[in-house]
Structures are given as structure tokens and as C-alpha cells.
Amino acid sequence: MKTAGKSQPHKAPVLCNMFSELLEGTTLEVARRLIGCTLSYNAPEGVMAGIINETEAYTEEDPACHAYGGKQTRKNQTMFQESGHLYIYLIYGMYHCANLVTEEAGRGSAVLIRSVLPTEGVELMIQNRNYKEKNLKNLCNGPGKLCQAFNWNLSLDGLDLRKKNSKITLHPASSPPTKVIETPRIGITKGVELPWRFYSI
DNA sequence: ATATGGATGGCCT
């Protein structure tokens, strides 16, 4: 090992480190705070990125949560890892959903990333989704669409975003959105009354 | 413009 102790000024900063303060606090706080942040993926084919504009919070106490009651299974075990891990699951046999794990290890909680506004690698995303429309507003505006655009699947489940050189990174908003709206969550049958969905326009 | 129903597979009981 002959790695230099100090970083060299000319060394290309291939990836930014995640700002850990983005994931501090309760799942609800994180879900709210992630609105406006940039999610980026350094894929083999190129970088893809988007600004998060819709999230949902899920915690152990919530009957709609995969980790409800703290029950660990094979599928949900990433939710019980430390905050900063990526939890991906398959839904309806054909789509994937991406979540950022929150809170401390042992507590099953996460924020579902429901939508991003594409900012980088748009051509790749269009390819990945076989997207026909001209307007990009429907390219990543849904949890399944987002994973399809970024080409994310179960193989990325459990990825630790806190690691240096993580393929997936989070960047804080340059200026936080002026208005974040909260509503009940989408597509669930339990915990429907909780206003745990956040979005901005 | 909104409403419907079919596709699909890993995981749980």
C-alpha cells in the first residue's frame, strides 16, 4: 500500500462524498429534507442524475412499512442497516423501487424516492426507458420509472452510499425549495391517513 | 381528461 496520506490537488474528484447531515434526524425530517437534493449515479455507461422532487417516509411503527413491527425478513433486511444504505425491492414482479435507509441500525426505516427531475445523462435515461415523449417531465416521475431510467435493480440493494467512491451519491440542494407540500402516501392500503409524502413543483 | 385492467416475480405463510 503506497497510498498518499494527503489528497493531491490535481487528482480528479471522480465522485463527491455524500453529505451525511442530509440523513440526520427522523425519517420524516429526512424525507422532507431530501426534496431538492440531487441523486446521481455513476453508471458504467455514464453519469445520470436528477433532482429529487417527491419522497415518502416509512418507519417501523407504520403499518405500510415493509419493516412494520421491527420484523426482519430477507427482503427487508437492508432497511435495518445504518442510515445511508440503499434499499431496493421488486414490486409487482416488474418494477423496482429505491429507498434511502434512515435512522440507526436495527430500526427498519427508509425514505422512498418517488420522483426526480432529470438533470444529467438524459439520453441514457431515455434509452433505458425506451421513452418516446419529447417533454421530459414524465421520464422519472414515479418510483418504478426512476429505477428503470437509472437501470437500478436488486443487485444494488444494500449499497452503502457513505462509502468513498460509491457509485450512487447524494448532493445537497444549492437552494432549498421554497415550498414543500405534504400529503398522504400513494399506492398503499395501510397507514393511508399519515401525511408522509413530500413533493415540490 | 380520467378510468380500467393486465403484466410479472421474489418473498412470505
Next chain:
DNA sequence: GGCCATCCATATG
């Protein structure tokens, strides 16, 4: 065997 934190094509006003 039965869920499912979904999407899209198709059908109708």
C-alpha cells in the same frame, strides 16, 4: 397461493 410503496396501453367522456 397470495400479496405488493407500479406503469402503461387501451377505452371511454
